[in-house]
Amino acid sequence: MKMNAIHWPEGYLPGFTENFCSNEVIAAGLSAEAVWPLLAEPAQWPTYYANSANIRLHGIPGPALAEGARFYFETFGFPVEAQCTEYQPPAGGEPGRIAWHGWAGEGDTRLDVHHAWLVENLEGGRVRVLTQETQKGKPAEALSVAKPNPMINGHQDWLDGLLSAARKGRA
Template identity: 60%
Template sequence: MHHIIWPEGYVPGFSDNFASNEMIVAGLSVADVWPQLDDTGAWPTYYSNASDIRFHDRTGPRLSAGARFRFTTFGFAVEAKVTEYVPPVDGQPARVAWHGWVEGDADARLDVHHAWLLEDLPGNRVRILTQETQNGASAKQLAATRPNPMINGHQEWLDGMIAAARR
């Protein structure tokens, strides 16, 4: 199976927080799931933790390489720029990643790398992997919180995405 490509400064284990969620689901393919991730207009319909999505460069609502957008999640207004965008191609995983940040001083600033990998597996199965690393004081607080809000929130995103793809 394939893995997430991490930029320098965001490698798990060397960042302030890391969350990883993965689902392998029978009866779906990347072609079924990709539209739910690629179209940010769909996010709030199946994921309660994404709202106020706006694109700065008048692209959107679909993601694209280099697209700049803003959305509210986990109570943060996150600015984001797509840093990796590889739509589905037979035999290769689809990938999306963005650098996200919340402006502020040393106590409020938050920097994240959120990445997605979708790949078809034998037996009519799809693998959906989402991982996020974070740096900043808020990230350190999130890492120490139990239950972990990032893991629980991202699980809701995966569950909602899968349910939307099945519809």
């Protein structure tokens, strides 16, 4: 079976930015439909991912994101303004996709990211959740050489919490 890939916008292709991280889980006994609401509704994130806080949606009814929606959250010590650039719930055999452009700081402290998620059903009653992020700016340079890698470890915590919450039916 062919697995899907992230759609990258111009200027954010991995390998051409200061930092890139990729995390993926494949789990049996879960579906994309069970995972999706926990990811699509930012207010849910702090309930299963301790590295997200103070989420605010700007000018959208919510609770789910939508393409073009603006929102704010805090993560990895950064106050992040973000705009959803891709939003496609899983349906008709197609994977769910969420992506946003996020930014924080100014000048030398400016960090720009493209964070994308793919949630797809696989044969055998399995779900695949892939999250990848590219980052630009001086803070991204520092993150790229940090050991242990805070982005890889933090995003793995997000994935682990997401699947645990989906198994508990918290959506």
